[in-house]
Amino acid sequence: MNCAILLLIALTTPSWGKDLEAFPNLNLNDPHSVKEATRVLEEELKLAARPHTYVLIDLARNTIHIKGRGVELHHMPIVQWSVGSWEKLTGIHRLVARPQVVRRKIEPGKGDEQEPISLTDMPADYDLSFASGLTINVVPLAEKGNLAQGIAFMGKAWWRRLKNWTSTIGTDQPSTSAAQLEITVSVDHAQSLAWSLVDGMAVLIRRSADH
Amino acid sequence: MGRVLLACAAVTCLLVLIATAPDTRPVASASPQVVHRPVVQDGPGLRALQAKYKTLSKQLSQLKPSQPYILVDTARNRLYVKHQGEVVLDAIASTGSGTILDKPGDDSSQWIFDTPRGEFLVQSKLTKPTWIKPDWAFVEEGLGVPKNAAERAEPGVLGDYALGFGKGYFIHGTLYTRLLGKNVTHGCIRLNDTDLKGVYTLARVGTPIMIF
Numbered sequence A: 001m002n003c004a005i006l007l008l009i010a011l012t013t014p015s016w017g018k019d020l021e022a023f024p025n026l027n028l029n030d031p032h033s034v035k036e037a038t039r040v041l042e043e044e045l046k047l048a049a050r051p052h053t054y055v056l057i058d059l060a061r062n063t064i065h066i067k068g069r070g071v072e073l074h075h076m077p078i079v080q081w082s083v084g085s086w087e088k089l090t091g092i093h094r095l096v097a098r099p100q101v102v103r104r105k106i107e108p109g110k111g112d113e114q115e116p117i118s119l120t121d122m123p124a125d126y127d128l129s130f131a132s133g134l135t136i137n138v139v140p141l142a143e144k145g146n147l148a149q150g151i152a153f154m155g156k157a158w159w160r161r162l163k164n165w166t167s168t169i170g171t172d173q174p175s176t177s178a179a180q181l182e183i184t185v186s187v188d189h190a191q192s193l194a195w196s197l198v199d200g201m202a203v204l205i206r207r208s209a210d211h
Numbered sequence B: 001m002g003r004v005l006l007a008c009a010a011v012t013c014l015l016v017l018i019a020t021a022p023d024t025r026p027v028a029s030a031s032p033q034v035v036h037r038p039v040v041q042d043g044p045g046l047r048a049l050q051a052k053y054k055t056l057s058k059q060l061s062q063l064k065p066s067q068p069y070i071l072v073d074t075a076r077n078r079l080y081v082k083h084q085g086e087v088v089l090d091a092i093a094s095t096g097s098g099t100i101l102d103k104p105g106d107d108s109s110q111w112i113f114d115t116p117r118g119e120f121l122v123q124s125k126l127t128k129p130t131w132i133k134p135d136w137a138f139v140e141e142g143l144g145v146p147k148n149a150a151e152r153a154e155p156g157v158l159g160d161y162a163l164g165f166g167k168g169y170f171i172h173g174t175l176y177t178r179l180l181g182k183n184v185t186h187g188c189i190r191l192n193d194t195d196l197k198g199v200y201t202l203a204r205v206g207t208p209i210m211i212f
Helices: A003-014 A032-046 A147-168 A188-196 B001-018 B044-063 B135-140 B191-203
Strands: A054-058 A063-068 A072-079 A079-085 A091-095 A126-130 A133-140 A180-186 A202-206 B027-029 B069-071 B077-085 B087-093 B101-103 B111-112 B118-121 B125-126 B130-132 B152-156 B161-164 B170-172 B184-187 B208-211
Touching: A032 A054, A032 A063, A032 A202, A032 B044, A072 A180, A072 A188, A072 B069, A133 A147, A133 A188, A180 A188, A180 B161, B077 B191, B087 B191, B101 B135, B161 B191, B170 B191
Parallel strands: A054 A202, A133 A180, B069 B208
Antiparallel strands: A054 A063, A063 A072, A079 A180, A079 B027, A091 A126, A091 A202, A126 A133, B069 B077, B077 B087, B101 B111, B118 B208, B125 B161, B130 B152, B161 B170
């Protein structure tokens, strides 16, 4: 009888498995990584308790996750990233300015002639501003063989860096202290991210192990 | 000649400035990172951290829907019914067009035809639904808005079933199946007859709908 009860408990109680882990590849022997994962989880629990979608930018796994109730709804890979100041990435960041979407206006009586917007109408190179002061620069990766696109994207990135650098000239603030994250993703993923963002959306950032 | 030389010198200086602009921020590529760090021996501090991490992970896991839920990807026009991480139903849908329509007689107000994003719940399940045409449906067609409510009823255009998720938004069928996979609706989510029946069968009032 006791054996049957124990077997029933064993079968019905979820064991501590990989499926329960929020970050499956986390090195549990690295206190820095576990501490960071714990910090992010504490923040995520607040967001997952509410009926809103949110974004987790995971710099340890180089991925962007769109989530709701702790469930991953969609994810996209990050090609590369760079960060101004690690300390300023903590906390929940509320989106205050997202890329502009040019909407088409329906002309009454014209029926199906008006084209809807689609993913390809979304911008690929844009900045996201947050109430916390953080700025995320989303930089698209040029498609292979598209030299003109590559030069244009590189030119914009240089210009942005130059602006950031010149803004620190004459101040005590080193250029590395900016609350800024630059993430490079494919053009498709940059457009997909722009599509998925809504005003006031919460963004969490998990810092990589070397923070 | 002097001006040309000066201009050349200025351009050269600018290029040098751009090329040497310091970017000392930490940079990482998506290739697997190897962080060399001394192996930390298991200690009470680390064990406490591990225990906290496991507890929080479990708490997050408990917030995930335990029952089947509907997931809608408006960018790719797909609807999934998922249960415990597994896809139970995968359907091509049509979602909001993102277009705008001016409200007549009000210059500052307009309708925006987006499918709402976030988490919703199935609030109603209807069979043989009749579409009660809202004002925008008449305005879009260039018609006047009728005063008689009976003129708004249009049966047979929403398919056999409809699942309401609030504020007049529904998952329903369509006569325009050739437009499935495109952003063409006024905010509702359209499916073909087979997928609609599947969703109607799997979902019940209270089933979560996550839309992104």
